[in-house]
Amino acid sequence: MDQQRRKQLVEEYQQQPRKMGVYQIRNLTNHKIWIESSLNLYGAYNKDVFILNMGNHDCVALQLDWKVYGEQQFEMEILEQVKLEEGESLIGMIPLNVPINHPTNKKYKKELQKLEQKWLDKLQPYGDKGYNQES
Template sequence: MGVYQIKNTVTGKLFIGSSLDLPGKLNSNRFQLSMKSHHNKELQADWNLYGSDAFTFEVLENINPEKIAQESWRNAVAELEEKWLDTLQPYGDKGYNPPAKPLAAANNTL
C-alpha cells in the first residue's frame, strides 16, 4: 500500500493516487486507460493522443503494513497521498489531479 504516479513523459504532467493494493490499482489504471474508460477524462484524452508508450507508472512511496495498525491503514495512505500532492502539486498545467477545494468554501453551505 502507498502512493503512485502516472507520468506523461511527453508533457511531464502527473496523476497522483494511492491504494491499499498498489499492484492492483496500477493494473486497474492501465486497463481502464487501454479500454478508454478511465475516470480522469483529461488523463484519458492524453493517453488516447500520445499512446501508452508515453506514460510511466511508478510507486512513489510504500507503507509497511506491519508498522501500522490495520484500522489505521486508510488514514495512513490518505495522509501519504496528501503529502505527495502537496509536494508535487499535480494540478493545472502540471498534472491531472483536480485542485483541492478550500475548506472555507467547502464548509460554506447555506
Template sequence: MDNNQKLKKLQYKQTHTEMGIYQIENQSNGKVLLGSSMDLKGIINRQKFELKFNNHKNKDLQNDWNILGEGNFSFEILEKIKPEEEIVTDLGDLKKYQKKLKTLEEKWFEILKPYEENGYHKIK
C-alpha cells in the first residue's frame, strides 16, 4: 500500500470513527479494565468478541467473565476526542490524536486507579 492509499484510509477512518477512552466494568465487584482507541466502536466489539470466545489477553478479566457471565459486565465510553475540522494531510497528524488519547488515558488511570482490587491492570 503506497502512502497515498494509507492517507486515504486514514482520512476515512478519522471521519467515520469515534476516538476516546472506554472501560469494561465488572458489575459484581467494581473492577475495571481501562483502554483507549482511535475506533471506540471497533475496540468494544473486539473486546466483547474476545471475551465471548475465551480469548481475551487479560486473563483475570477473562476468568471473571467466564465465572460471572456477560450480564455482569458493562462497556462504557468515558470520554471522546472530537476530531478537528481540518482534514488529515499526513501521518504526522495521526500522531497528534494518538498523543491526545495517551494523555486522556493517563488522566483516567489517575482518576480510576484500576489496579489490584480496583481493576484488571498491574501496577507498573
C-alpha cells in the first residue's frame, strides 16, 4: 500500500464516530465476566486483548485465566451503548481524534461511569462470578 493511500485510510478511520458504552469480556469456560466502560468500545476491547496477549493486564485473575484457557475461550459483548441526546446523530458523535480532556468527552465519561455502575450492580462480576473488584 502506498503512503498516500495509507494516510487517507488513517484519516477516514479517525473521523469515524465512536461507539461508547459498557462491555463485558466473558470467559466461555467458567462464565466469569469482566465489565468495563469506554468512550471507544472497540478500541478498549482491542487494547484489552493486546494487553492480555502481552501478559500485562491489570486484572491478575483475568490475565491468569486468559493464559490458561486462551483467547479463543473469551468473547466480547456490548451491554449498553450511550444513548445520544435529542438531535444528535452518529455523525455528530465524538471522532477518534478528539483529546480525552475535551468537554464533550468529559460529559460522556460521567454518563459512562453511571452506566458501568448500573451493570456492575446488576451482574455482580465479583469473586466466583467475575473478575472485577468490589470498591
